[in-house]
């Protein structure tokens with residue numbers, strides 16, 4: 048036998064192993080495309096280094112009026128799983144599912160989470176901002192664990208372990224919120240926000256939301272609505288009003304000027320931030336601290 052052939056034969060098992068399983072140091076990767084910064088962080092928490100995430104919607108982008116580019120559609124088509132937050136948030140979803148065929152599975156991470164319904168322009172619509180309730184996020188964690196296990200059974204134990212850690216971190220977060228909120232009397236739990244995104248939070252912790260705009264971001268409110276808000280804020284002595292990270296409403300400034308309320312800072316309602324609030328946990332802590340410190 049020629050030396051070269053002998054070397055090749057000697058190396059054959061290693062070559063085959065590398066070709067079929069990849070180099071031993073790399074984990075098998077589940078390709079995940081994420082249509083929300085919330086699902087991105089959830090996929091990181093549950094999937095760890097076994098998932099490769101492509102962020103279609105990145106921190107600072109507004110999910111309410113997003114439109115996918117050709118490149119986004121390519122990335123989605125290339126993924127094994129596509130995660131979205133559901134309840135009507137992704138108006139562009141139909142366009143994606145129509146375009147993308149084949150192996151890609153679309154997963155509504157909010158499935159099984161009961162919806163709050165709100166009135167918008169005379170219709171009842173689902174409130175898509177479910178992640179502001181910690182118990183909803185725990186449920187989404189369990190959903191994602193099941194989906195990851197189904198798509199990648201070889202790593203089922205890994206996902207289960209990560210999911211248990213995630214539930215523990217949510218329990219810690221919930222305890223921390225209750226302690227922080229104890230600084231704020233019930234009578235002061237009135238939240239003037241730029242758009243109507245914190246109803247799940249309000250339900251869990253006894254707040255009343257006074258939104259400047261509706262459930263979606265977009266057009267500035269009518270002067271009649273602003274006038275009504277100004278009246279309520281004066282009457283009830285609300286100390287602060289809040290901006291949101293994604294959009295800066297002129298109306299919030301105007302309301303602060305007219306009522307003498309302070310601008311209490313920036314809340315992250317539609318997703319994570321780039322410099323602060325970069326994880327779900329830190330986003331919730333930032334929001335709760337900002338609210339309590341400004342209103343107490």
Ligand SMILES: [Zn+2]
Nearest residue numbers: 244262264317
């Ligand atoms: Zn929103």
